[in-house]
Amino acid sequence: MVQRLIVHAGFHKTGTTSIQKALKAHRAQLRPHARVGLRPAIVGLCEAARAYSVSRSALDLGLVQFEAAELATAWAEQDSTLLLSSEDLSGHMPGRRGLQAYDATPRLMAAMVEAWRAVLGDVAIDLVFTTRDAAPWLASCHMQHLRATRITQAQEDYVRAYAGSAELDGIVDAVTAAVPDVHVHRFALEGAPFGRILALAGVPEDLWPAMPHRNRGEPNSLRAALLEINRSDLSDDDARAARKAAMQAKA
Template identity: 45%
Template sequence: MRLILYAGFHKTGTSSVQRALSQNKALLDSFVRVLMKQDMTALCKAARAWSISRDTLDQGLLQYECAELISSLNPDDPRPVLLASEDLGGHMPGRLGLKTYDAVPDLMGTIRQTATLVRTDIDMSFYFSTRSKDAWLRSCYAQHLRASDLTADEGDYVKNHQTSADFAPILDKVRDVVAPHSVTSASLEASQQGENGPLGPILDLLGVPQSLRHKLTPVPAINTRLPKALQQKLLEINRSPLPYKVRHQQKQSLIAGWHE
């Protein structure tokens, strides 16, 4: 069985990849088995929980959910399996006390170890998308503004979270813990230049023929960074003394109005 795991990183084109996989499911279905967050909610939830707690009980739950998922895959189906969700890499840095992606190597190592125990003949590949440091930090800042109570200015956030954007040492550690299985990566800036956008490197790993790739429906960038003016309004709401529910509703209304 061949399995490719795409676990992020967050804010590196993951939403566009998932939308492209969904919109092109009919074309890709004959070539690959695709599982996204909604298809493995228990495993994703366990990965997020362990990234925060680093607790042995949560790690045990992660192993259990991984074993359950791998066991559920039909070994007689010749198609490769793609697991695609940034939640497999845990929570995004900047949330719930996380400062870096230092949980990712252990998460990938646990998934590798469990999967190979369940299917001793499994052939695993790990793929990560990355992004230039400044662009990634500013995108994370905008995401935290809309989803949390962040009250820092963008400049302060970028200055104080530089280490969270150091992807290279994290990937080196992943290579160590999943060896001899392969680990590859591509920057969002590079993948966006290709015909299939951020989905392209995954299609490369899957060996999807060019004749099929030409037929795929392109997907524009989604979940893009909010305009500066809107970010400022969200920041003002976060800094206000209003109750959380009121602030949340105000932010949701502002964002909805912008999308309209």
């Protein structure tokens, strides 16, 4: 039976990619303490969570619980701590599909915990959320939207429109209230969260892999180039190709 379930469930643009790269690179080293599961291993649950964050339908929430229960059934024979990490468990990032905040996340976490407990019994569950100061987080979200979608808002307009989405601590508080029998942790990006996650998994500090390097911020020139492409009269396919070329040129 699973001994403990540690779920790093969000948020986007809070160092999650760096953490996941480090977990993947050192999976074998960490295995005596925890088995690592990243998005490819839990993709059905991630996609169900993203769908519910948009629809808020009972059907999609039921699919979240189904996917969570299916995973728990597969884990039932594992005698280990499981460490999962994917920001998509919190749903879509605000700014996508008309979403203004992570307000679906508390219900998503409650549904997953309910399903996991139904299969695994009284297993210890820790939910982990990495957070970030509002200004750099909003700037990073805007850049991500520029890279991946045809957003046409300048950064200052995006920040004004989505300032409320940066209240990440409020979402963590709501998750804590939604799952009162679960340990909920918030680790700020500015406070080296990778080591704190490893400590939760019982990895001795002298065995911690090197801290992952945070991604470099993108230059303002790339932000301007992507915005110009998105505002152009190019077709969506051509704009996508132009964005890819611009990002490769700045790499």
